[in-house]
Amino acid sequence: MSRSRNTSRLRTLVLVVAVVLATGVPARAEPVAVQRVTAAGIDAWLVEDHANPLITVHVAFRGGAAADPDGKEGLARMAAALLTEGAGPFGSQEFQLRLEDLAVRLNAAADLDAVSVTLQTLRDVHEEAFLLLRLALTEPRFDAEPVARVRSQMQAAVRRARESPGAETSRAFYATLFPDHPYGRPARGTEVSLATINTTDLRDFVERRLAQDAMVIGVVGAVTPDELKPLLEDTFAALPARAAPIEVPSVKPAADGDTIVVERPFPQSTIAFGQPGVTRDDPDYYAAQVVNHVLGGGSFVSRLFQQVREERGLAYSIYSSLVPFDHSALLLGRASTANAQAGDTIALIRQEWQRMAEHGLTPEEVAEAKTYLTGSFPLNFTSSDRIAGILAAMQHLDLGIDYLQRRNTLVEAVTLEQANRVARELLRPKQLTMVVLGQPEGLDASP
């Protein structure tokens, strides 16, 4: 029954928080207790947990692949990949061997709006682990061999993405909805752009972007606040105080209701659909979550799932999702169906969009969406890496340290009237844009 969700392009920090914080608690209590720990001006949010001898850290820096300079697409991801390929006195192999010997998991990644570095270590060796984290953030070497190697790996990934219908559909979808904006460029770069990225670009990236005022830190595990303070100071005080400004303008998605076909020799059409969404700070955000849950959100009972899959067997996976970015917002979705059924499937999706925009939700649907969103919230707190990611996202989005206590109250406050007003205002059948990759049949280009 499993449903795959291809969110490769969409896994922004903001999406994580959107899904995580949206799918989710009984109002009675916060699922975990969060405390603020400060040392030398470095703030971290901590969930202390001594059940296992592990410490997990999630560090995020505002500004991701969307802030890559024109022509240097892929810079944020390439720099992130190289942070653990040699730093301080250690060359690439020496650095990797140290991680391996200490069983430390240290990874860095970039999405559109943030660069994230995660550390997971056994408590016994946590001082060494934090030192390696500090070296990665402040003294990455960018030696010639790892730079050439990572570039060739990323160029291969660009080519490989072209054989993946999911990745290709995402690329075309974002290029369509954000034609003149960094969100429309491939975060992984192009073969050409990756070839132009040099050591100076990488060093500049680290100096300009990995700075204290752009940084948020979440920590989970077997560490007390008093133990954490010197670690924060030793690890992060050496970072520059201020990041260079991020020059990514706010943008409205260019959704005009077209159906765009990308011809590829696949037997199944991959359909990405979307329209403008709701930003994370919009007062209607929680009502929009209710609307999306009923339309195509995370369960087997949504209208799209019922109509497209359960009633007609047209697709294995179909869903919709609210994706708020730092500088825009989408309501998007995905489905895949045999080429011959592409026209019918798209018509059905448009019909459900229209039906909800016109007639809204039933009282029962709104009530059940609210109990879903509140009841599933604690399910996001079942592993340290997920909790650390939530702690970082709460800070990135300025939700406040008491957010976990307030969140379900915000969901419960959504009324039927508000949900129906938001359904009317949010759902724009005439703007719902489709990108179809494959050899689709039965398409009526005009909706």
Next chain:
Amino acid sequence: MVMPIMPCAKASLRILILSLAAALWWWDARAQVFEPDTFTLDNGLRVVVVSDHRVPVVTHMVWYGVGAAHEPPGLSGIAHFLEHMMFKGTETVEPGVFSREVARIGGRENAFTSYDFTGYFQTVSRDYLEMVMRLEADRMTNLTITPEQVEVERQVILEERRQRVDNNPPAILAELADAALFLNAPYRRPVIGWEHEIEAISRDDLLAFYRDWYSPANAVLVVVGDITADDLRPMAERHYGIIPSGDVPAWQFPQEPPHAGPRHAELFDERVQEPVWSRTYLVPSYRSGVSAGEAAASERLAYPLQVAVRILGGGPTSRLYQRLVVQDGLAVTAGAFYSPTVLGPARFVVHARPRPGVTLEQIEAAVEAVLAEILDSGFTEVEVDRAKRRLLADAVFARDSADTAAQVLGQTLAIGLSVEDVEAWPERIGRVTLEEAGAALGVVIDRNRSVTTWLRPASGSAAAL
């Protein structure tokens, strides 16, 4: 950019270097992994409980000891098809009610089918454990299926096959390779089934398969989260305990005959952009072997093999990555993997992607040179210690995730191993010696028991895109 090293960091650098020598001590102190409680109901249902009270959530899973390997000839895909039909209602619960109830309380649910087992799970607030237990127990014995439901779901499954396989050239090649590698074991058929056989599966076939295999005596219940065995037991008795035990069909895993020669499978596809070389060796698993003696020997070999595969192809410090990717610059990636938690023979996979301008023949020669060097000279003490430490640390990391605990315990018990096998894993890995790790690889690296695959772009296609 070079930042000055902070004074405190210099001290830490010293600690870092010292600790490498000292780091050996911590693995043997942590022999236990999940510390589960177990009991068995009168009808034969085995129950495993892992208490984790950090958040008020439980994961509830039922694992059946049946999967694609158990399918009758001509009905490939029926285990997976049945898994889909398990969401369609019962004599007492209307279609759609189960999923609606789970969604209403904010639960997450899903199911999965493999060769050796089929699993169903819900993750819910602790308060709703009994509710999902009632529903899961109900569909263990009361499933109903209408012909209309079968026809709609058949279309869903065909779409799933298109999505997973037909739209995905590497998956098409994997089906070819499995059919070539396994001469007799049912692992030669895809779990999702061949399209023409999915088309032919009937409602009666599904119900017969369900009646044969879905029963308490052929199931394992795994509950992980904010619950104790004492609290769980009466609940399990109430809902699962009332189901008749059921007879598990007598069934033997169809074993492999001797393999006389190596196999090769290749796919030239216009959609492929990046060539891939891989080779899969058939090797012992925890459970493989025709006789009891062979099975015991297989199990013993499975531990050194896990150490060996880590050194050979586990991550950027491995022999394959070092040689092919870093030193010789032939490959973009290279690695190896092996999982022994299967009923039949296991796959030991070695793979690499060439850099532009490098041929698959060159990759093959380079991989074979790495293997030959190990077969000739074995591993080093440092490599074996490092691999063992990393594996043992993985066991500690695994305790942090409720999902991982449920997966590992369920899978292990579903293939007939015990909780003790899971808990003793760190100790058994810890005991692997330098000689055993090298020798294990020597025993299993046999070209005659392998398939080599080449995935290549059909000529000119890259330019056409």
